[in-house]
Amino acid sequence: MTDTSTQSATPAGSSDRQERLDAIYRKITWRILPFIMALWILAWMDRSNISFAKLEMQVDLGFSAAVYGLGAGIFYIGYLIFEVPSNLYMQKIGARKTIARIVIGWGLVCALTSLVQSPWQFYLVRFFLGAFEAGFYPGIIVYLTLWFPARRRAKIFGVFMSASALSGVVGGPLAAFLLTHFDGALGLSGWQWIFIGEGLPTAIAGLFVLVYLTDHPHQARWLSDSDKQLLIADLATDLEAHPDQKDSLRDALRDRRLWIFTAIYFCTIIGNATVAFWGPTVISTLTSFSITTIGWIISAISLCGAAGMVLNGVWSDRNGDPRKCTTAALAFGAAAFFVLAFVWTSSPIVSVIAFGCALVGAYSALPTFWQIPNIVYTGTAAAGAVAIVNSFGNLGGFIAPYALGLTETKTGTVTWGIMGVGAVMVVAALLVISRLPKVNTKKTVEVLS
Template sequence: MSEKTTTSSIPKGQSESETTLDRVYRKIAWRILPFVMFLWVLAWMDRANISFAKLEMQVDLGFSAAVYGLGAGIFYIGYLIFEVPSNLYMQKIGARKTIARIVIGWGLVCALTSLVQTPWQFYAVRFLLGAFEAGFYPGIIVYLTLWFPAKRRAKIFGFFMSASALSGVIGGPLAAFLMTHFDGALGLSGWQWIFLGEGIPTAVAGVVVLFYLTDHPHQAKWLTAAEKNAVIADLQADANKHSERSESLREVLRDRRLWVFTGIYFCTIIGNATVAFWGPTIIKTLTSFSIGTIGWIISAISLFGAAGMVLNGYWSDRNGDPRRCTITSLLFGAAAFFVLAFVWTSVPAVAVVAFGCALVGAYSTLPTFWQIPNLMYTGTAAAGAIAIINSFGNLGGFVAPYALGLVETRTGSIFWGLLGVGMMMTVAALLVFTKIPNVRTGYAEELKA
């Protein structure tokens, strides 16, 4: 009777060992994911909070749209210079120490942004913010591969990356609250309180990293010996299954697919940076809402973006085809940017909906895109490749806000800028379709079996 009950409790098509692994991976996910998601929320809030600060900071300091755009984008130059060394150094000292260093550093620089008075000071702190944050995102991607096999990663990546959208859910209302309720406190403007109120807690969170994160499964005191052995064996089997992956960084640098990935990511980040750094300005231009209301609108739209990332990652794991899911989300985002450009200011309600769809498309691409290079590279090659793709691809984050700032300064509208963003995301979809092989996780086949 007992044996019969136990057998019937196992889902159809799964063995008892698979059911045990599911339980262990859920335990790992609940331990790691909420915390790294929280850190990524802080990273995006500290990176993109200038989009709200701009609404007052630009007037108080006399910055033009071009100055703001350059300052927003120069973050990615620091990111580019320091990202690959940071990610390779993580291979030597481990994720825990690397992530702690990064988070403490960017939190302190974010707080220092409250002291900015001139354009050059603005450029300097934004460059330093990028330099300190460099390595965090690709480092977490590599870190998660140490805990989850390929067939489970897209959904895990989706949850982690959804934090960038959740940062808008939390960051918008928080920035609006700090600007409206703390304006004038201690002689500081509301925009200065944004940087202090978000930067100092981040530095504290960096200290917590040292005591909370674990580098590898075999070091996890919060797993039983049996759980450790099950996960280590499963990860080793996964590594053997994908043993044909490149491990040499030198070999990867000669692989033209690496640079195709970088181009795809560059185009994708142009879309992401546009909605992140110009979202509040776009909503304010289209409506007569207060800063507080704009914060809640961005929050609601970002919630849909977070859901899109998780669902797209989940669907990729189910069908085993991250390539197709990546193309679909890119084209959806591109279409939304085209609609936004052509109804810009003429049909505000449709434009706001189009902006929301553009955000969902741009964000939903990320978890499935990153699954593809992780199926091709491993070890040091994966760390280096992911850092290269992320750092050079993130130059799109420099180009987008700066280009849109120049376009608005010279034409009084961002119509051509939005049109260009839609075209870049279309190019990204075409590159995935024509240049990237259909690497599958194999999970769909296992489910059918």
């Protein structure tokens, strides 16, 4: 039913309403986004800091590349098992309590990784790290849909997800500092200090979640009553503009597009996990740089990745076509992986540049990809569907580091593994452009049958 007050609104009134909405969304952005970005930076630092710890940990504990790869990847098995239950439970208790539980848990497990002495202990803490972090990423994605309409989400998703790349900007130099300057302090190795120095602050941040986050717009004490009413009305209008959305989890599970989303995300995460867990090793292999220098190189490359995520999100919001933007990012990343494989060790400078481009491509596909399932699904369906896509898709994060580690152990090089990652990203790009539903975030949704 059309709102008659909207029909009779004057252009000036519409302009005033839009200006008020812009101001409200700016306020929401500054209230929510920096904080959840900080949490996501901590999450990525805590899950991928083993890429730096590996440089000493592997020698101290006598781990092979295959053991490291399995330990890095087994994180995603815990993620898979507990992802969907965590996200569905968030629908009952709210985002604030769920996110606090998750952040405190993974911070403590990260710190406990400093006590690892055997491969089985390593596998165990990595499994529990994934189990505790399960639900955070898809929970935040669903949480943001409660505060922003579809036409604004790609940029918001891009800014939020850029934190995964920014974690390298912060985490690279920090890990290198702890590894080199704290080695031997209190009888602990530098790699142990990486886990302690990055895990305990995360647990403390989790406590702050309880007093800072707001579950729903109508609970926001930091918005006036009139602003809340206008915001809720705008979000309701956005839902009405997408009548083909699935709302129940049962409908989502029966929808074949859910499994296409999952396959695409699986392929994309293989690229993401490769650059996340093998970055320091790649640069260390190709150059004779010190650990500190490698940390700063990773920081610079990660900054480019963060910029790519934001810019691709802005591009998507402007043209209203997240499918095209996702395909372009995946194709760019795939090409960079192939270049890296072909010039491996023969041209260190070109190889490092290609690695950076691969990171930018793999990361930039994420914010625009997540636009599409969050338009197709809503409510309980969104919570369950996003969790399913994220959990099963993240199995790519288990396969990529383990396969690369196994390849290096068997052949002495990761060249063939890198070529395989490029091929998988080509598959993802083809699936996006041929199988994903067409959406127009600036108008309405055209769902392919």
